[in-house]
Amino acid sequence: MEKLLVNDAELCESKLVLALNDTLNVISGKWKLPIMASLLSGKKRFSEIERNIPTINPRMLSKELKELEINGIVARKVNDSKPVTVDYELTSSGYAIRPVLEVMINWGMEHRASIMGKK
């Protein structure tokens, strides 16, 4: 009985670790979070995101957007205008990243404050 509880706990723990790794993998790399943050304010075009993140280069932007699309975070839409333009938008799952960002920002601010306090 004792043993069973332990197994359940381990099972539960491993699921948490998996979920954490999912998140970590999805936001991995230097640009995913900045890109998602940029898209939080709504649908944007390739060049708009590019201007939004001045230090990124088109290769990286393209690559990261592709990965985000594969992972179901952003949706890509080609407009048949001339010249062709492309819109990127967060999926609902993508928009749901907001709480993650908020909590990270909160912790960053509080941590900085606590460091200052001790100095």
Next chain:
Amino acid sequence: MEKLLVNDAELCESKLVLALNDTLNVISGKWKLPIMASLLSGKKRFSEIERNIPTINPRMLSKELKELEINGIVARKVNDSKPVTVDYELTSSGYAIRPVLEVMINWGMEHRASIMGKK
């Protein structure tokens, strides 16, 4: 007036970006989060953490612990026993990482579910 509001907004936005970067820098690398997670359940010794994270090697563990200490996330305490043992413990700022982990885990689970739902 309009212009002033824009500046405030930009100022605020840049603080948020800084805080996010603080967090990202602190948890950067492959092992910081696992180590912190391991220490969430309380003070541990070097070898205990090592056994807790089977795939890490001593060099990495040492390096990451040092960075975490420098960043005010863990506290190191040497016990003058024989042989010498060392305890690592999260600071209050370190323990405060828990909500970050929780929210990341939540998002990971929900995201996985939403992917499954669409398939």
Next chain:
DNA sequence: CCGGATCCCTGGGGATACTG
């Protein structure tokens, strides 16, 4: 305008062996 193709280079991280 939106990328793809190439080349290059740095540093994060693995493996192993050694020491106080």
Next chain:
DNA sequence: CAGTATCCCCAGGGATCCGG
């Protein structure tokens, strides 16, 4: 036990140019 010291490797990412 709690780390150091070395050596090595590769993938993430920068720069630049090209094409639909």
